[in-house]
Amino acid sequence: GSRPLPPEEEWSTQKYFNMIVKLFHQARERFGDNVHLLHDVHSRLTPIESARLGKLLEPYNLLFLEDASIAENQDSYKTIRQHTTTPLAIGETYNTIWDCKDLIQNQLIDYIRVAATHAGGITALRRIADFASMYNVKTAPHGAPDLSPVCFAAHMHLNIWAPNFGIQEFVGFGNEPSSRIFKHGIEVKDGIAYLSDAPGLGIEFDESVAKEYPYKRSYLPVSRLEDGTVWNW
Template identity: 70%
Template sequence: MSKTKDLTIKDVRVIVSSPGRNFVTLKIVTECGIHGIGDATVNGREMAVASYLQEHVAPCLIGRNAHEIEDIWQYLYKGVYWRKGPINMACIAAVDVALWDIKGKVAGLPVYELLGGKSRRAVTTYAHANGETIEGTLDSAEALIAQGFKAIRLQTAVPGLEGTYGVLGDKKDYYEQQSSRPLPPEQPWSTRKYMNSIEALFREARDRFGDDIALTHDVHSRLTPIEAARLGKMLEPYDLLFLEDAVAAENQDSYRIIRDHTTTPLAIGEIYNTIWDCKELIQNQWIDYIRTATTHAGGITGVRRIADFAALFHVRIAPHGAPDLSPICYAAQAHLGLWAPNFGIQEFVGFGNEVSDTVFSHDLTLKDGMIHVGDSPGLGVDFDEEAAAAHPYKRSYLPVSRLEDGTLWSW
């Protein structure tokens, strides 16, 4: 590693753009001209993150040595009385990932080599199959299997409900649901209707695809612990890879109740921001997969700590991979996934679209349902600021759910 380059941080840029959807991108530039990029997107609260970065984080970075990743991480975490939280940790994550990108470029090595090298050839992913009907969902799954995916998440509309998580009907995204007056779309929810229909989806999936395809399902925090326990027991014959977010994430002890009643593997963690949020779940072995994302849990440094801790308790990582996470996040997680001995699987909805491909470039490739990481120094991702400027921020929100009597529920 060169010791002659001046890695003093001289510029920190925060760019909010919407190439297909909103992203908050951080660019850190050193005196020698080497730069790194990080993702700080918090869907529906993008400008809060951008402001925090611009007004409070960026001034603290100017003049610091970009090589000092750990000290800067601790400085931004311990040096702030108001720790944790999605906004704060997304900002720390963006800085952390950008610094790892710089360190890799200086070393002339991809980030996974700096972490300790490969533990596997490529990163196994699971894709999303959605549909208005069971048949539609399974047709979508069949198309994904034909593309080489070996693991599929199944979501289908609940009969009798207008709008269901994961199923957008004739809308391609949440922007279209909000039209010219962006406010959170509202969707109805009925646990009884859901519970009466969900088993058929997995029964028919196993009948159609056999036992070799791994299947997952996202409850999206809609159930109580005992309802989730019943669902897990109901789905045991269909051998799920995992049941995701069965109960709201705040009360970790809820998962003890589920675990006591079912052997269906459990996954949670996409809204967790630190190791402290999932510590009890992991050490009590109430879950099987932890789903924290680099963007939302303190970057590569934060998720690496979680992965190492989880490995002690037979818990594997399965990082969140929603479309509101930019290709920078996907790259960071791919490098982590190559390295982590206890990697499980990576959620995958695509690296982007035709518009975002004009803004983000990367050396990731997908083949047979697996992400292959190139050998570019750093993350292997770059960001075109000029192209991003052509796609200004567009305010948008995730939906909210209400029970059929109007009670606000978890979305």
């Protein structure tokens, strides 16, 4: 109907821990040691559970562990940090430099994942990247499917400049609406993104094509524990 309910997903921390080491053991066996492995926990663990996870995954040399725990109370990351050397990343929901200031200057994270569309645009991201570079924190801008090629291009222009660039999240532009609405010369080959030298961000937005795709209500999933309790998604 016009007002769909959000999809629901079930979560069990115990079952998650039962499989996670097996998962990364198999990944390293299949892909070897020269491929970067990353893991997004989606904030579903408590700080001490995140610390345990980071310690369990140390043998598999992750590039980083993303959103291990929510960080409204940023002291939580002190708990995680003191127990594991697995690099930590967070920031896709942050809106300003002040959201991540303490995490960066206290060196509680290794990658900051703010997005241009959420955290104030290129100028604001430049401030964050500059500040982070003083504390050996690298950038890893958010790149989820709900961010358009405009946002990706903004990130890429920043990435080319940032001396502390780490990695860019990218899920592709392959769906038909996106490829028709946003004209761009961005190419991704063998894990490396190449920008065009077109003016500005190098993106053209076709409003006439966009009108063919009216807005449809959509929701992120709701995560529940096995007893039905609403949990962090």
